[in-house]
Amino acid sequence: MTLPADGVEIRLASRPEGWPTSENFTITRAAVPAVGAGQVLVRNLVMSVDPYMRGRMNDTKSYIPPFEVGTALEGGAVGEVIASESPDLAVGDVVLHGLGWREFAVVDAGNAVKVDPGLAGGAYGVFLGVLGMPGLTAYAGLLKAADFREGDVVFVSGAAGAVGSLVGQIAKLRGAAKVIGSAGSAEKVAHLKDDLGFDEAFNYKDGPVLEQLEKAAPEGIDVYFDNVAGEHLEAALSVANQGARFALCGAISQYNEKNEVVAPRNLFNAITKGMNLRGFIVAEYGDLKEQFFAEVGGWLAEGKLVARETVVEGLENAPTAFIDLMRGANTGKMLVKI
Numbered sequence: 001m002t003l004p005a006d007g008v009e010i011r012l013a014s015r016p017e018g019w020p021t022s023e024n025f026t027i028t029r030a031a032v033p034a035v036g037a038g039q040v041l042v043r044n045l046v047m048s049v050d051p052y053m054r055g056r057m058n059d060t061k062s063y064i065p066p067f068e069v070g071t072a073l074e075g076g077a078v079g080e081v082i083a084s085e086s087p088d089l090a091v092g093d094v095v096l097h098g099l100g101w102r103e104f105a106v107v108d109a110g111n112a113v114k115v116d117p118g119l120a121g122g123a124y125g126v127f128l129g130v131l132g133m134p135g136l137t138a139y140a141g142l143l144k145a146a147d148f149r150e151g152d153v154v155f156v157s158g159a160a161g162a163v164g165s166l167v168g169q170i171a172k173l174r175g176a177a178k179v180i181g182s183a184g185s186a187e188k189v190a191h192l193k194d195d196l197g198f199d200e201a202f203n204y205k206d207g208p209v210l211e212q213l214e215k216a217a218p219e220g221i222d223v224y225f226d227n228v229a230g231e232h233l234e235a236a237l238s239v240a241n242q243g244a245r246f247a248l249c250g251a252i253s254q255y256n257e258k259n260e261v262v263a264p265r266n267l268f269n270a271i272t273k274g275m276n277l278r279g280f281i282v283a284e285y286g287d288l289k290e291q292f293f294a295e296v297g298g299w300l301a302e303g304k305l306v307a308r309e310t311v312v313e314g315l316e317n318a319p320t321a322f323i324d325l326m327r328g329a330n331t332g333k334m335l336v337k338i
Contacts, residue, residue, distance in 0.1 A: 001091075041083035
């Protein structure tokens with residue numbers, strides 16, 4: 001087989017100020033590096049765009065290094081091994097790795113995970129969604145960070161996204177008394193209730209979040225899974241029951257904010273109600289992977305979980321997919337089919 005000499009990749013052209021635009025990205029062709037000992041060459045088939053990537057576009061210290069201007073971006077991808085210098089992976093294997101945003105990737109074999117195509121039926125996006133990082137984030141965040149208990153009333157913001165949609169379903173399968181979700185359109189609200197089994201859902205654009213949450217949860221909430229922050233977090237603090245537990249996963253309402261972000265004005269409620277607010281990063285819960293694959297994989301195989309995807313065709317459209325993700329254009333996991 002003749003190996004490719006070059007391939008398309010997407011680079012960070014400049015750091016966004018506020019909302020990212022197409023000018024922050026460059027589409028180019030680059031030489032494919034030689035495959036060294038212990039490495040494999042992967043032809044990427046599908047890649048992920050995720051909200052956390054916005055933070056990596058800023059030149060700030062965080063739990064993960066920022067992207068470098070002028071170099072290819074990174075992110076989860078699934079692809080086929082087309083050359084191997086590793087005894088652990090063979091040509092034809094399908095692997096999950098972290099060098100998306102490019103057509104071809106040279107990956108250290110230790111950083112690639114072989115996946116079973118049979119689990120996906122050829123739809124490899126499941127390894128980037130329900131059986132990937134978003135799925136583990138939902139699972140660990142709900143069960144560990146939020147210390148979910150059977151009979152809890154659970155509120156999920158950004159509930160139609162890749163993580164939120166799974167949080168609500170997992171809560172129901174684990175015995176929640178009630179699951180409430182917020183989303184940004186009437187179509188997404190209908191999806192939460194009709195397809196995903198949420199007990200209540202509302203469009204946060206229809207009115208104050210606090211008023212809508214109070215109506216949806218007159219009994220109060222025991223768990224809040226926060227993907228949004230801002231007004232949602234403030235409302236949840238008001239409606240929370242004594243001893244409520246919050247899993248702070250994301251703050252997408254603030255990622256592109258250039259002005260000073262106002263913190264919740266009622267944080268004192270966390271004291272008076274004896275609450276636990278737990279911020280977390282999914283990497284903390286690597287020890288849960290085996291349990292996660294067994295339980296969530298089982299639900300998926302049994303048809304008990306709905307894993308909606310929004311798929312954009314073409315690597316050159318990855319920047320548009322990412323920008324659309326930031327504006328909430330996706331339902332479920334946003335993927336780019338390369």
